[in-house]
Amino acid sequence: MSTEQDDVADLVQRKYQHGFVTDIDEDRVPPGLDEDVIRLISAKKREPEFLTEWRLKAYRHWLTMAEPTWAHVRYSPIDYQAISYYAAPKSNADAPQSLDEVDPKLLETYDKLGIPLHERARLAGVAVDAVFDSVSVATTFKEKLAEAGVIFCSFSEAAQNHPELVQRYLGSVVPYRDNFFAALNSAVFSDGSFVYVPPGVRCPMELSTYFRINAANTGQFERTLVVADAGSHVSYLEGCTAPMRDENQLHAAVVELVALEDAEIKYSTVQNWYPGDEEGRGGIYNFVTKRGDCRGANSKISWTQVETGSAITWKYPSCVLRGENSVGEFYSVAVANNYQQADTGTKMIHIGRNSRSTIISKGISAGHAQNAYRGLVRIMPTADDARNYTQCDSLLLGSECGAHTFPYIESRNRSARIEHEATTSKISEDQLFYCRQRGLAEEDAVNMIVNGFCREVFKELPMEFAVEAQNLLNVSLEGAVG
Amino acid sequence: MTPADLNARFDEHIARLPGSTTVRAARESAFAQFIEHGFPSRKTELWRYTNIAPIVDGGFEFLPQNHAVDADARQHWLGEAGIDDEGLAVVIVDGTVADMERADAGFDVLTLSESIDRYGMQTSAAEFPSQPFAALNVAFARDGAHIRIGYGAAPGTPLHVILANSAALRCAVQPQLIVDVAQGASAKIVIHLLSDSTNASWVNLLTRVTLARDSSLELCRLQRYGSATLHTELLTAVIGKDATLKSTSLDIGGQLVRNDLQIRMQEPDSSCDLAGLVTPAIGQHIDNHVTIDHCASHSASAQHYRAIVGDRGRAVFNGKVVVHKNTVGIEAMQSSDNLLLAESGEIDTKPELEIYADDVKCSHGATIGEIDEAELFYLRARGIDEATARGLLTLGFAEKILERLPATGARSAIAAKFGLALPSDQA
Numbered sequence: 001m002s003t004e005q006d007d008v009a010d011l012v013q014r015k016y017q018h019g020f021v022t023d024i025d026e027d028r029v030p031p032g033l034d035e036d037v038i039r040l041i042s043a044k045k046r047e048p049e050f051l052t053e054w055r056l057k058a059y060r061h062w063l064t065m066a067e068p069t070w071a072h073v074r075y076s077p078i079d080y081q082a083i084s085y086y087a088a089p090k091s092n093a094d095a096p097q098s099l100d101e102v103d104p105k106l107l108e109t110y111d112k113l114g115i116p117l118h119e120r121a122r123l124a125g126v127a128v129d130a131v132f133d134s135v136s137v138a139t140t141f142k143e144k145l146a147e148a149g150v151i152f153c154s155f156s157e158a159a160q161n162h163p164e165l166v167q168r169y170l171g172s173v174v175p176y177r178d179n180f181f182a183a184l185n186s187a188v189f190s191d192g193s194f195v196y197v198p199p200g201v202r203c204p205m206e207l208s209t210y211f212r213i214n215a216a217n218t219g220q221f222e223r224t225l226v227v228a229d230a231g232s233h234v235s236y237l238e239g240c241t242a243p244m245r246d247e248n249q250l251h252a253a254v255v256e257l258v259a260l261e262d263a264e265i266k267y268s269t270v271q272n273w274y275p276g277d278e279e280g281r282g283g284i285y286n287f288v289t290k291r292g293d294c295r296g297a298n299s300k301i302s303w304t305q306v307e308t309g310s311a312i313t314w315k316y317p318s319c320v321l322r323g324e325n326s327v328g329e330f331y332s333v334a335v336a337n338n339y340q341q342a343d344t345g346t347k348m349i350h351i352g353r354n355s356r357s358t359i360i361s362k363g364i365s366a367g368h369a370q371n372a373y374r375g376l377v378r379i380m381p382t383a384d385d386a387r388n389y390t391q392c393d394s395l396l397l398g399s400e401c402g403a404h405t406f407p408y409i410e411s412r413n414r415s416a417r418i419e420h421e422a423t424t425s426k427i428s429e430d431q432l433f434y435c436r437q438r439g440l441a442e443e444d445a446v447n448m449i450v451n452g453f454c455r456e457v458f459k460e461l462p463m464e465f466a467v468e469a470q471n472l473l474n475v476s477l478e479g480a481v482g
Numbered sequence: 483m484t485p486a487d488l489n490a491r492f493d494e495h496i497a498r499l500p501g502s503t504t505v506r507a508a509r510e511s512a513f514a515q516f517i518e519h520g521f522p523s524r525k526t527e528l529w530r531y532t533n534i535a536p537i538v539d540g541g542f543e544f545l546p547q548n549h550a551v552d553a554d555a556r557q558h559w560l561g562e563a564g565i566d567d568e569g570l571a572v573v574i575v576d577g578t579v580a581d582m583e584r585a586d587a588g589f590d591v592l593t594l595s596e597s598i599d600r601y602g603m604q605t606s607a608a609e610f611p612s613q614p615f616a617a618l619n620v621a622f623a624r625d626g627a628h629i630r631i632g633y634g635a636a637p638g639t640p641l642h643v644i645l646a647n648s649a650a651l652r653c654a655v656q657p658q659l660i661v662d663v664a665q666g667a668s669a670k671i672v673i674h675l676l677s678d679s680t681n682a683s684w685v686n687l688l689t690r691v692t693l694a695r696d697s698s699l700e701l702c703r704l705q706r707y708g709s710a711t712l713h714t715e716l717l718t719a720v721i722g723k724d725a726t727l728k729s730t731s732l733d734i735g736g737q738l739v740r741n742d743l744q745i746r747m748q749e750p751d752s753s754c755d756l757a758g759l760v761t762p763a764i765g766q767h768i769d770n771h772v773t774i775d776h777c778a779s780h781s782a783s784a785q786h787y788r789a790i791v792g793d794r795g796r797a798v799f800n801g802k803v804v805v806h807k808n809t810v811g812i813e814a815m816q817s818s819d820n821l822l823l824a825e826s827g828e829i830d831t832k833p834e835l836e837i838y839a840d841d842v843k844c845s846h847g848a849t850i851g852e853i854d855e856a857e858l859f860y861l862r863a864r865g866i867d868e869a870t871a872r873g874l875l876t877l878g879f880a881e882k883i884l885e886r887l888p889a890t891g892a893r894s895a896i897a898a899k900f901g902l903a904l905p906s907d908q909a
Contacts, residue, residue, distance in 0.1 A: 070527065379850075381825070396840035399808075405835040411850045412829075414822045420833070420848040426840045 029086040035059060038187055041086045045156045045191075048163045051170075058176035058186030065180045071343040072372040072404055073312050075285060078250055085188045085221070148204050150234075151196040155223050158194035165196055169227050173256035173293045173320070181252040181314075182289040189223035189254065197232040197263075206462055208237040222253040228263035230296060235266040237462060251310075252287045261296030261323065266304070268461055270469055272476075273309035280339025280368070283311025290317035294326035294352070302329040303346065304460045306469045308476040311340060316374065318347035321355035321383070328357040331457040333469070335476045336369030336401070345375035345392075345406075350383035350416070361392040362454050365401035366477055372404040379416040386416040394424040395453055397446075397477070447474050483542055483654075485520045488513075492621075495544055499624055500595040505603045512607035512620035519614055528612060531798040531830045532769050536738050537712055542654035542684050544622065551580035559646040563674040564890045571642040572627045576683070577655040579625050588637030588669065590630040594658050597628035604628070604660050605690050609718065613742060616716040619656045619688040626658035631667040631697075640670035640702075640888075647677035647685060647711060659689040663697040663725075670700040672888060677735070679708035687715040693725035695749070700728045702887050706895065707735035709764070716742045721781075723749035730886040731758040733768045734895055740769040747774065747781035755784045759883035761896055763792025763824070772801045780811040788883050789820045790876060791827035792900050801846070802834040809839045816846035821853065821879050823900060866905075873902035 029037055038059050042052040067078075145152050151162060159166050176186035197203050228234050251273065257265050267290075276283025286309075292301035303317040313336075319328030330346040348357035357377070365371040373392045394403035405422045427449050435445035451458075451470055458466045488495075496509055521538050522529040556573045565571060570587050573580040579593045597604065607617040627643060645657060663669060677683065693699055707713065713736050719727050733739055745754050760768040774783045789797035803814040820829045833846040853875050861871035877893060884892055897904055 394835075394837070396837070396842070399840045401840065402836070402838045404837060405846070406832070407834070407848070408830070408832050409848055409850065410828070410830045411820070411822060412827075414825050414827065414852050416822075416850065417852075418848070418850040420846075422833070422835065422846050424835055424837050424842060424844040426842070 029084055031084045032081045033059075033083070033085055033188065037085055041188060041190065044086065045159065047156070047159050048167075050163070050167055051159055054171065054176065055187050058183050059188075061177050062180070062183035062187055065183055067180050071314050071374070072370060072406075073314065073341040073343050075312050075341075078285070080184070083250060086190055144204065148201055149198040150201060150203050151194065152207055153194055155189070155192040155194050155225070158225075162194070162196070165227065166194070166225070169225055169256070169258055171256075173258060173291050174254050174289050179289060181287040182254050185221045185223060185252045185254045185289070189221045192223040192225075192253070194224070195226040195234060195236065197228045197234045199229040200231040201229075202232065203234040206235045206237055208239070220249075220251050220253070224253070224255040225258075226256070226265055226267070227258045228260065228265050228299075230261040230263060233264045235268070235462065237268050237465060239270040239272075239465070239468075250285045250287070253289070255288070255290040255317075257292035257301055259292065259294050259296065259299035259301050259326075262298045263296060264300040264302075265292060266302045267292070267317070268465055269303075269305040269307075270465055270472065271305065271307045271309050271313070272472055275309045275338065275340050276311040278338050280311070283340070284309065286310035286313045286315060288315040290315065291320065292318065292328070293320045294323045294328060294355070296326075297324040297352070298326065299323045300327040300329075302331075302460070304331045304457065305333070306457070306461070306472065307332070307334040307342060307344060308472050310342075313340075313342040313344050315344045316346055318349070319357065320349045320351065321357060321386075322351045323355070324352045325354045326352050327355070329460075330357075330359045330361070331460040332361045333364070333454045333457045333473070334362070334371055334373075335364045335473060336366070336371040337476055338367040338369060340367075340369045342370070343372045343374055345373045347376040348378070348388060350377075350379045350386040350388070353382070353384045354386070355383055356387045357389075359388070359390040359392070360456050362457055363392070363394040363403055364397065364450060364453070364477070365394065365403045366397040368400045370402040370404070372406060373422075374406040376408040377410070377418060377420070378408075379411040379413045379418065381412045383413050384415050386413060388416075388418045390418075390420040392422045393453070394422075395450065396424065396426045447477070450477065483538060483540065483544070485517050488544065489517060491544070495622060499622065501598050501603065505598055508603040508606060509621045512617045515607045515611070516614050516617040516621060522614055528771065528800075531800075532740055532767070534738070534740075537684055537714070540652055540682075540684055540712065542652050544654045549576070549578055551575045551578055553581075555648075556580040556582075559644050559676060562646070562676050563642065563644050565642050570639070571644060572629075573644045573646065574625065574627070574657055575646045576649045576653060577625050577657055579627065587639060588631060588635040589641045590632060591641075592628040592630075594623060594626035594628060594660075597660065601628075605658065605688060610716060610744060613716050613744075615686050615714040616688050616742075619658060619686050619716075622654075622656040623658040623688065624656060626660070628660040628662075629671065630662045631664060631669045631699075633664045634666040635664070636668045637670075640672050642672050642674065644674045644676065645685065645687065646674075647681045647683045647707075649681065649683055651683075653683045655683055655685045657685065657687050659687070661689070661691045661699065663691070663693045663699050665694040666696045667694075668698045670702070672702045672704065675703070675705040675707060675713065677707040677711040680710065681708050682710040682712075684712040684714070687713070689715070689717045691717065691719040691727065693719065693721045693727060693752075695723045695725060697722065698726040698728070701730070703729070703731040704887065704890060704892065705731070705733045705735060705739065707739075709735060709737060709766070711736050713739045713741075715740070716744065718744045718746075719754070720746045720748045721752040721754060724751045725749075726752070727754040728886075729754070729756045730883065731770075732883065732887055732892055733758070733760040733762075734892070734899065736766060736768065738767045741771065743770070743772045745772070745774045745783070747776045747778055747783065750778045751780045752778060753782040757786040757883050757886055758788070759880055760789045760797050761792070761880075761899060762789070762795030762797050763827075763899060765794045767796045767798070769798040770800070771798075774803050774814065776803070776805045776809055776812045776814065779809045781809075782813040783815070785816040786882065787818045788879065789829060790880060790896070790900065791820065791822050791824065791829055793824040794826045795824070796828045796830070799831045800834070801832070802836065803844060803846075805837040805839050805842050805844065807838045810841040812839065812842040812844070814842070814844040818846075818848040819879075820848075820850040821876065822850060823852065823876070867903075869903035870905055873897065873904045876900065876902055877904070
């Protein structure tokens with residue numbers, strides 16, 4: 001019989017035995033977070049035991065952590081107990097196998113947002129693992145990928161069907177102790193994508209996921225894991241949009257990439273979450289931990305991001321260059337308009353000999369926005385002949401906005417070479433005059449100059465994304481100039 | 483030396499320091515500010531690269547006895563500083579100012595205690611809330627110099643200020659330099675930081691510079707301590723309309739050296755040009771932290787910082803430019819170039835920009851690397867042996883900063899420190 005001295009863990013255990021699990025058919029967990037909620041999420045997803053334990057460890061560690069305050073952003077405090085940590089679309093119960101089985105209402109929503117899911121999948125040859133709220137609803141082209149041996153599925157499926165891969169790689173790049181938001185994500189992550197490319201395989205198509213936030217008050221905690229085995233190659237596209245909304249929403253995703261020997265991963269993001277209205281009300285809080293591990297020799301990880309949305313962006317896609325001759329790249333365009341705040345950048349940790357990294361960051365601030373680049377280049381004593389080149393430029397549109405640069409450069413190896421340059425300026429009158437003299441309207445001239453400013457990054461995007469990104473940029477900056 | 487230890491002996495210390503009751507109040511509030519935060523830890527962003535344990539654990543005697551500095555000592559340190567003629571020089575030995583001739587060559591010099599008697603405490607810790615060491619200096623400052631350059635004055639020769647340390651005790655020396663440049667005046671001050679090779683004092687210097695309208699000041703700071711001296715410093719400067727500050731610092735010696743510069747471009751058309759060279763090796767840590775606040779329109783700033791890092795040396799540079807709201811026509815340039823000569827050296831550099839206005843031209847660049855193979859090849863192809871070629875390239879890298887300083891044997895000191903071979907006519 002239990003005594004009053006029972007520790008907390010025991011108490012929790014008892015509650016669990018009495019079974020929250022009976023609620024398994026409910027598709028929304030009431031707001032709040034404790035160990036029961038985590039066990040419930042895990043149980044609903046029929047996760048293996050190790051994953052439940054991992055979530056609980058993450059949660060217990062999260063409790064000991066404080067929310068970071070070092071970023072150059074301001075926001076009202078987040079009440080983590082007011083968030084509902086799990087929501088599944090109604091149609092999930094029968095777990096649709098193909099698009100035909102998907103609730104037509106969901107597909108309609110995608111259509112409204114201009115994401116012709118099946119059309120794109122069929123015509124462009126893109127396999128799409130769409131995440132609607134927290135559960136995958138459609139996975140296409142699975143067979144074609146299966147032929148090549150590529151595993152591309154939702155995270156929950158991976159946990160059930162490939163537990164050995166998940167156990168081996170989950171948390172190996174971003175451990176649950178990594179930071180406040182990563183710990184929270186590790187405890188409550190709802191779903192996401194899992195990719196495994198077997199040795200020597202070149203993934204036959206671009207893999208793509210559309211993230212969406214829909215149900216009000218539901219934080220989204222995506223978890224993505226991409227593993228490229230020796231000699232393989234994969235390109236992954238991630239794009240997001242969110243519907244108009246008045247309430248702040250928390251989005252704390254974690255993306256882990258693992259590139260083994262001679263493998264290459266290209267990860268592209270177009271992020272266009274709801275940025276809040278012109279007065280800065282509402283909008284998504286985007287606190288993301290993205291990290292790639294170039295574990296094998298000659299491996300390469302390339303991050304490309306176009307960040308136009310979110311009220312607050314806190315995001316540092318990083319590369320740990322462990323392997324000899326490994327390569328890390330970061331290409332970023334971050335646009336902040338109205339009252340948006342972005343604190344974004346990258347970390348390049350050079351450990352392996354001859355590792356190389358390139359950072360190209362373009363920040364555009366308009367309205368009352370604050371846009372900061374924060375980057376770290378660290379050369380460890382083992383990284384002989386390491387090489388880094390960093391360029392971060394900021395463009396200011398309007399006198400009320402801010403552009404900031406916080407680069408950290410640490411070298412502990414004599415043979416390493418590091419170059420960093422940064423500029424901040426507005427569009428010069430000369431440039432504008434030159435364009436206008438040739439008959440361009442002022443807004444077109446500004447658009448042209450801004451697009452030129454971002455060209456180095458856009459050319460890294462896959463074709464269809466590059467066009468989309470340019471349009472997105474023009475829309476984001478509408479009314480900011482002139 | 484914990485903050486609690488200091489607190490326990492604060493009254494005893496302060497009783498022996500100059501100043502009236504108002505000065506005492508200023509000291510008390512500065513000390514309270516220090517106690518509130520204590521010594522900074524590496525968890526504080528501004529101190530993340532600086533380990534101040536040698537200071538905290540150094541067991542320094544906070545208030546050495548007052549002592550007179552005789553003429554011989556003064557002469558000795560003038561010689562050490564390389565000043566041969568009996569020019570105007572302020573010599574401060576172990577925190578006490580040596581008697582000097584007050585020859586009026588355009589500089590009006592008071593000792594700090596004279597200045598405190600006459601004007602009260604000129605520095606206030608509230609001006610630098612994030613500088614615990616400067617607050618400590620205000621609380622315990624005993625001696626130093628108050629240098630004034632009068633309206634329109636333009637002294638033809640520079641004023642030398644020598645801060646020398648020879649005490650056998652581990653002393654915590656808290657000197658203060660106050661420099662007021664009046665309207666239209668223009669002057670040059672050379673600060674020499676020296677110590678005996680065995681000296682293990684901790685010097686916590688506070689320098690406060692005010693530049694009135696149309697004035698200009700050139701500040702040269704040559705630090706050639708012995709290898710055991712510790713040094714923390716805050717230089718604050720407020721620059722008026724059309725005024726210019728040019729500052730160059732060279733750090734060769736010392737065990738742990740941390741220099742903070744807070745420059746405020748207070749009025750329109752002000753400008754500053756800062757440069758520094760640090761040469762840490764054999765376990766030295768040398769750190770430059772610069773913050774430039776552009777508070778007024780059409781102000782311009784430039785920073786050129788270089789480091790040559792040898793065996794187990796660590797160089798840190800943190801340069802921050804803040805462009806405040808409602809300013810136009812700001813130009814800010816910042817460069818940090820670093821040469822890593824040894825496997826075991828470390829360089830950390832952080833050139834930051836924080837910009838809240840749009841009519842700006844700001845840029846920064848940072849490089850870290852070893853000696854360029856192509857340059858080496860170029861020299862060797864012309865018949866120069868490898869060691870000499872390396873020596874020339876290393877000193878050539880330093881030259882950009884050294885050329886701004888008076889010739890005081892800095893080149894040969896650097897060559898000796900890194901064992902550089904030079905052609906016979908260069909040595």
